Amino acid sequence: MHYRIAVVPGDGIGPEVTEQAVRAMEAAGEKFGISFTFNRVLAGGAAIDARGECLPEDTVEACKASDAVLLGAVGGPKWDALPGEQRPEKALLGLRKSLGLYANLRPAAVFPELADASPLKREILNQGLDLLIVRELTGGIYFGERGHKETEMGYAAYDVEQYSTGEIERIARTAFQMAEKRRGRVTSVDKANVLDTSRLWRKTVTEIAEDYPDVELNHFYVDNASMQLVRDPSQFDVILTSNLFGDILSDEASQITGSIGMLPSASLGEGNFGMYEPVHGSAPDIAGTGKANPIAAILSAAMLLRFTLNQPGAADAIEDAVKQFLKDGFRTCDIAGGGDFCTTEEAGRRICERIREI
Numbered sequence: 001m002h003y004r005i006a007v008v009p010g011d012g013i014g015p016e017v018t019e020q021a022v023r024a025m026e027a028a029g030e031k032f033g034i035s036f037t038f039n040r041v042l043a044g045g046a047a048i049d050a051r052g053e054c055l056p057e058d059t060v061e062a063c064k065a066s067d068a069v070l071l072g073a074v075g076g077p078k079w080d081a082l083p084g085e086q087r088p089e090k091a092l093l094g095l096r097k098s099l100g101l102y103a104n105l106r107p108a109a110v111f112p113e114l115a116d117a118s119p120l121k122r123e124i125l126n127q128g129l130d131l132l133i134v135r136e137l138t139g140g141i142y143f144g145e146r147g148h149k150e151t152e153m154g155y156a157a158y159d160v161e162q163y164s165t166g167e168i169e170r171i172a173r174t175a176f177q178m179a180e181k182r183r184g185r186v187t188s189v190d191k192a193n194v195l196d197t198s199r200l201w202r203k204t205v206t207e208i209a210e211d212y213p214d215v216e217l218n219h220f221y222v223d224n225a226s227m228q229l230v231r232d233p234s235q236f237d238v239i240l241t242s243n244l245f246g247d248i249l250s251d252e253a254s255q256i257t258g259s260i261g262m263l264p265s266a267s268l269g270e271g272n273f274g275m276y277e278p279v280h281g282s283a284p285d286i287a288g289t290g291k292a293n294p295i296a297a298i299l300s301a302a303m304l305l306r307f308t309l310n311q312p313g314a315a316d317a318i319e320d321a322v323k324q325f326l327k328d329g330f331r332t333c334d335i336a337g338g339g340d341f342c343t344t345e346e347a348g349r350r351i352c353e354r355i356r357e358i
């Protein structure tokens, strides 16, 4: 089996962590008879410097010609003074749009060895924290009509939230399919007591649920969901929600796991195509120091193997190797609590050794 992967290293620690993710994929590939061609392409600040634009057309074409995309992170102070449209971060929106990626998947789980890094109390964590947020990524208020106008109360700005049944149906199906492979529970989050879009959301999700009889569905208002996430996160398996609510809830869920350097994500489109990236940014404060934790990028590669390439054995091998690395007492700087730590490269190498041993 051979796959073509577009790698977008990006800026700051992006190239450092994606390199370790590539090595982890190669190590898992050797074990499971899978080979890869990695095509490294430019986006973000690196593309601005080299080509004068954050998302060159040939990058988009290379991504489209690949089986999946592995991305590091983009942005940094060097490009902060550029106007919004020309900033490196624009490349992410451009990639999502041109690749038709409408479903954002963010798992949040606590590794027992790192439980002390979570801001939650032990007795809450002991009940379990292993959830997946499925966020709609290309609709809603971030992409709705917007504008400015004069009102009786003065100058005003507005942004319109709009969702069609088609948009809700396809993201709901992603959530139900994910729940089928997990613990069989979907919690749909909306604000149906106030918003019409949420009432359509709730009705449509309830109808789609009939096609997934083995999955249990419940509905939470977003204010309650945000409270329940810190009160008892063990009640959640898959959380399905809109672009705006998902943006906020996924950051909350990331924080309660304790370390941003550990969290992977996926953005999926039609078929199995997807773009995989760590949740963290380009961390310019530690770029080039060897302090970047590569685990979020390595676990993103595991998601790529699982969801796009349908290689669960290779994905499990990477995830088990990360668990073993932590169990063996190794830590990167962000999770070392001031103690000894591995550099980015050493962590990658030790995880690869464990992939080969498992």
Ligand code: NAD
Pocket: 013, 017, 072, 073, 074, 075, 076, 077, 089, 092, 260, 261, 262, 277, 278, 279, 280, 281, 282, 283, 284, 285, 286, 291, 292, 293, 294, 296, 334
């Ligand atoms: P950040 O996630 O880059 O960093 C926040 C803090 O977490 C920093 O102290 C950083 O050192 C630390 N950190 C992040 N990842 C780490 C890792 N793997 N290992 C160890 N420590 C890690 O967020 P920020 O500082 O707000 O943003 C920096 C730049 O990244 C900005 O230009 C921002 O726009 C961009 N950004 C990009 C993405 C993306 O490409 N998806 C996401 C968020 C931010």
